[in-house]
Amino acid sequence: MAYYRCPMCRKICPDHLDLARHYLGQTDKKHKDWLKTQGLSYAKLITDQITEFGNKGYQALADVLKKEAPEVKEI
């Protein structure tokens, strides 16, 4: 089974969508600041997630994490 590690902490998740859910659940500055380096806005992602049905905010971050959070070979 594949796992993917959060670029900011040691959390691993089974897929990038789940990793995006973890990521946007964090309230610390470190996680939020990294989003800016990726050209993403924390507030925009959360707003998209909460104002529209579906997983729009998580999916947008998951798409970025596909590039930035490679598969973990060893846990």
Added chain:
Amino acid sequence: MMKEYSVIGKPTPNVDGPAKVTGEAAYTIDMTLPNMLYGKLLRSPYPHAKIISIDISKAEALPGVKAIITGKDTPGGRYGLWRRFRELSDQECLATTKVRYIGDPVAALAATTEEIAEKALDLIEVEYEPLPAVFDPIEAMKEDAPTVHDEFPSNINATRHIEWGDVDEAFAKADYVREDRYVLSPAHPTAMEVHNSLASFDKGTGRLTVWSSTQSPYFLQQGLADALKMREGDIRVIKPHVGGGYGGKNSTMPDSISAALLSMKTGRPVKVVFNRDEEFTATEHRTGQHMAIKIGLKKDGTIVALEIKALTNGGAFTALGATTLYLTGTFGTMPYKIPSYRYDGVRTYTNTVWGTSIRGFGAVPAKFITETQLDRAAHDLGIDPLDIRIKNAVEPGYEAPGQYTFESCAIKPCLEKMKERAKEKWPKLQKDEGIGYAAFAYMSGGIFNWIDTPYAYSSAHVKVNIDGTVDLYTQASDIGQGHNTVAAMICAEELGIGIKDIRLHLGDTAHTYTDLGAWGSRETLMNGNAIKDAAAQVKNKLIEIARLKLGENIAYDLVAKNHRVYLELRPERGLSYYDLVKDAIKANDGVPLTGVGHYTPHNKGMISPAYGMGVLAIKVKVDRETGHVDAKDVLVVHDCGQVINPLGARGQVEGSVHMGLGYGMCEEMPMDQGMVLNPEFVDYKILRTRDMPEIEIIDVPTYEPNGPFGAKEAAEATIAPTAPAFANAVYAAVGAEFYSNVLKPEKVLKAIREAEAKQKANSKAKK
């Protein structure tokens, strides 16, 4: 078959009832100490502003003023209930650099009389620099919104996500999909006793004693330790009788902190009592929120997917708001089988007084939207509102993935009983009358540990004296819900004695082991288990001695009942409880028999070890000309496991229905630019006794394996279905739909006119 008990299940008047009705019961608000001073708080008139300067010189010069403190005089500790994530401990003793809501305390003073204290407040001069403020959660999340807490850009205080199943695929396959959006108003818990505390600091020992109207002495002890940067053990919190809490007294509030700081400064006891205006404008309330809900069903009414979005107006601080946000997502699914579910919750900081976990702990908004939408869906699909609930109701053993499991569960029998009884009770409806239904389930205490306690969730200490009397020590909180009686009944039942044999020692952190307090309907199950454990330890000692004295075969079971210990199958063979106690104490080298019991849930999911549940119906009559709705009758069919005290359980259901009906009919907190517009009972409308309908309650008994003697929640559940059942009843009567609570006549009238116009348009289209 339910077991026959001697004490449990018998209608029992509250053990502290006589003291309360004769006025003898002491509440913090009644207390005075020699040499006591009166404390008052100076509060911000701005929702958001920098504090430029505070000049206390004129106030200090007023005769009778003994001490004044501002933010710079405080130890600088930050506190809050979310101790597990320190960034969410976001409150400070007094505002230091800026104020965040109208009512934020900036200074506190102590004087020899209340009048002098009030007068002195007017003499403190504060220079503010007003800052742009934000009041609405949608506005708060915008990039250019003013920031309430610098550490939280975009004012996003907490987010919560729950998801299981393939939600999008399930919606795609559903025969019927419906989306609705709601706006729900904030409401106040309106406890009769306002927040108040009395603090006494001993300069010699460096120890602090605080008497407070609190729901949790332990939470207050922790909050004070954080705020004042003291050791918890140097703070003793005593909870006298409490005149109501309803969730509004879980947090450490400025009354206790300022009383403590002023006592530390003066070396004299200081009492701080909020007035009713402060209570409404500067204490915690039920959060207002924007919600969206999407449901997918098969033609036969089977729910296949559900999605909920909740955006809450958190106000200036976190308190228990982040937990409430999560629980809204959890309770949104109960008591139904939901194969695919997605929940997103976002709590925003705004420049308003903060919202938290008021009675129903997140279930109230969740149930309002889910139960009203389910009714609309049933109508569209041509299914009876009770049948659609029966079809989707959970069964014993149901597990919501990663969330919760129902062990005892009689929701289907409750719904079926409702169907039968409603037919009997309301055989025929008159014009513009309607019946609305809503089903519910609610936790028996929370498993989540945001307070980060290293202690057991509940503990109790039982001591049996030589004459057979029992001292029961517990920190569990009776805040008017009747837990003292329940505690005594559980202890008495386990020991096989009467409640008159038991003396309670309550709510003092110096003399009782920890209990997390009264919230989330936790005391009966959690403290009940701890008491039962403690009492069982003593009982087992008595049984051991009885077995030796009787010389019976070890295979024979002995029971303790009616002040005797005897063979279960041969009751005539037994010994007196009193004689056994004497023998046991002698055998124990003269030391009274003791037991220390505790309870912490393990392996019971994320939410709660057990769930109360049921269905509620309301019959209404609507006046089409005025929009006035008369709530005529309420019928509750309830599974709360083994009922410990039927009188207490009835009182809890009635109280919850009262509060729920208020949420549906009249209770709201309109705000303008962060200012609460109705901060008094003249304008904040609550239902009076004479406004209340008759309430019939039917218990469907079950045995909950995780509860003491099979008991579970009975206190809060019925608040959540009341408002949606009321809205559903109006819909059933006149076809008016509501996407907000508080169905005032003008709102009902408007909805009736809209329904009539819709009906006309439909008939025209058909023609």
